[in-house]
Amino acid sequence: MILSVANKYEIQIGTISQANFDWLSSKNYAGWVLFADENTAELCLPRIEEFLPEDTPVIVVPEGELNKNLETCQDMWEDLFAAGVGRRWCAICLGGGVLEDMAGFVSSTYKRGIDFLQIPTTLLSMVDSSVGGKLGIDFNQVKNSIGVFNDPIAVWIDPVFLETLPLREIRSGYGEIIKHGLIADRDQWDKIKTITDLSTVDWETIIPSSVNIKREIVLEDPFEKGLRKALNFGHTIGHAIESYWLETDLRLFHGEAVAAGMIMESWLSTQLEALSSDELREITDYCLSMYGHQSIPEDSLPELLALMQQDKKNEDHRVNFTLLSAAGKARINATAEEELIVEAIRYYNGLAHA
């Protein structure tokens, strides 16, 4: 399956084969360089190694969000120089969202930009970060606060890499698939909510429709001036929870935080938009059944609210939300008072023993 993004580049979903690298060869780059993280270098690189020239420089970076920073970028830029990479080279970025955001940013700024290709290896990066051109790193304790918008020359999504992932990681990425259905495609949501076992999902079918929803939104609004904010559903509260938990021992995955965020923001949608209480119940039940429940301590509320205030999408110091007017229909640029946000969190906490 091939999805074209505004005739600028193509997203291929299916097995990566010699044909892919024949196409890359036909572009006549002066050389290829490969970025991977510690995990993908070990688990994913062997699956494509046979297609690469033996002297391809491989730059391996430490994995994880905590390393998505300027220090790692400096190492990567230095490694590119050391490998003699020139402006007519192409970087192949093999990894999850962290690696792809960072390697894409490093490529886009090295010698004012070299071409790069993305091979996402996690479900999250397949359906989310590999579409849309958002690249960057964390800075000043703010996620993705330094970066650029730039497109890869191609995205190759091969579900075979999902076999390398622990189930919890798959479940995390699945949160974005739920979100795509809820904000833009009622039919997709109706299909998704029947899924109960992530180990038996037919990814070759689910991924293309999810990627396509994101693709259509991004094409309408590449620089997040309006519609693209729809993708923020579940993320205003979700990001705050994710950041807050980063500082604690208990690690919360992105999709887990977003699932909780979607429940709370669905509750807000019943208060501020036309989402029905039946729909709220359906969303709440499904997210709880897939992600369980993680109570939010009362004493974390001030910090959570402060984190929401810092979001890039805010204007004039009001917290910006994307809410639902129905399942399958988003409404951007909603705002909520602090009291109501606190009520939403308490609604979620009240589900603990539901």
Next chain:
Amino acid sequence: MILSVANKYEIQIGTISQANFDWLSSKNYAGWVLFADENTAELCLPRIEEFLPEDTPVIVVPEGELNKNLETCQDMWEDLFAAGVGRRWCAICLGGGVLEDMAGFVSSTYKRGIDFLQIPTTLLSMVDSSVGGKLGIDFNQVKNSIGVFNDPIAVWIDPVFLETLPLREIRSGYGEIIKHGLIADRDQWDKIKTITDLSTVDWETIIPSSVNIKREIVLEDPFEKGLRKALNFGHTIGHAIESYWLETDLRLFHGEAVAAGMIMESWLSTQLEALSSDELREITDYCLSMYGHQSIPEDSLPELLALMQQDKKNEDHRVNFTLLSAAGKARINATAEEELIVEAIRYYNGLAHA
């Protein structure tokens, strides 16, 4: 005088007035932030301060090429955060090439890019760096090696700022004006070579024609795939000399290094291209009359050649030159053997007592 760049933005050459800031106000930014360096904050900011709201955050960075690095960028990003600058703000960049390259890069990457406006304050930045979208910083001992291509929302060139500059700085920028004539406009070169006193030049006439030459070249080839390399005339050897002298006590300005580079690359042009010996003599005499002579020590040759090898524009380890087939006509992608480059340097050294 207004020059439009591909309908994307306009370059105004003339007095900056309230009308400029009325136009900026009409764009409805959430706020303005101003970048300046230590010198422009003191000498140039007072000329536009009356047009800025009193609470405009002003971010002052240390001046000079040695500060055009990632550490300064980090300070600038942190200052933007501290000032509460959001994505819908506009940055006003008031300074020479170093400040403009760096503040443009910082703006283009802060929260994945905010709009920025350039007010160049040196002759060099007026005719060179403010057109063409090249932004960036020095990294790993290589000039401009990290950066992006991105356009400002407007460029306001006000020759009044030239009054704040020492003559040597003006003469440095004037090197690019000579270059623009030599690579693309015989008439402009014929006009320029009659200029002997830089303190009496009518900048309001000279700057627009020079900016226009660069503008036309950049429009044809925004990402330096071909034609734009014409702008590299004098710079292959010039940059190497400039980098080499950076490490010595004797400071050589960019235009001074480029003037010497143009003499040497004109000599190469008589060997490898159709440039006549009369034209070589004319170029040599004019550059020497304006810039004097600075002998290049024989023992610096190995390092100079190594520096030329590192240039971003090289492919396949051969040193890439832009040469002249005639005064007013450039030929890109020429290459020269090391022996010939050494001969060119010796030609220049032989002019010491000419």
